[in-house]
Amino acid sequence: AQTVTQSQPEMSVQEAETVTLSCTYDTSESDYYLFWYKQPPSRQMILVIRQEAYKQQNATENRFSVNFQKAAKSFSLKISDSQLGDAAMYFCAYSVLEPNDMRFGAGTRLTVKP
Amino acid sequence: KAGVTQTPRYLIKTRGQQVTLSCSPISGHRSVSWYQQTPGQGLQFLFEYFSETQRNKGNFPGRFSGRQFSNSRSEMNVSTLELGDSALYLCASRQGLAVQETQYFGPGTRLLVL
Helix, strand or coil, rough: CCEEECCCCCCEEECCCEEEEECCEEECCCEEEEEEEEEEECCCCCEEEEEEEECCCCCEECEEEEEEEEECCEEEEEECCCCCCCCCEEEEEEEEECCCCEEECCCCEEEEEE | CCCCEECEEEEEEECCCEEEEECCCCCCCCEEEEEEHHHHHHHHEEEEEECEEEEEEECCCCCCEEEECCCCCCEEEECCCCHHHHHEEEEECCCCCCCCCEECCCEEEEEEEE
């Protein structure tokens, strides 16, 4: 069974600093997708970044980037130049190509200190 | 375009009752997925509908069911409610079935079972 583990229940970062959120997963599949979702307090969950397992190049979206280590089954999220609006729960998720059966980690609550 | 909407936003029920939650996807989106979010179990996939057909179902008892209408709106039903069904129920829509397509989440329906 595929499982996703986020070992950091809470993290904090100073505004403008960089923070890395960890995620590991377990799978026997060779191709799959990994995602990071952000759920701000009392607001809708939104996709931050996605990575296909077959692509070796790490995905980047503005201040957000991932470090994808396929052999180690690790998928960490780096947030650069942290902003107050980055404060949220961050969920790592895994999905095979079909059908949709997205598996989420337990989440990491990120606090940004001014 | 309007985002994903869910009604009602809050609901209080008692054990043994049944409940129906509604989700209206983004216009043009044909896939709707449902998730249950609880503090203990985290985010869990319930089921996905596409073109009025259930494509996949998560590991939930038969008390949880759903359907999708020709306009892509979806409902989920929980019968014989239990205390453990108290949760935030999220729906998400995307245009098709490709897992790499962005899922857009609604604000959720918070269900409290007394």
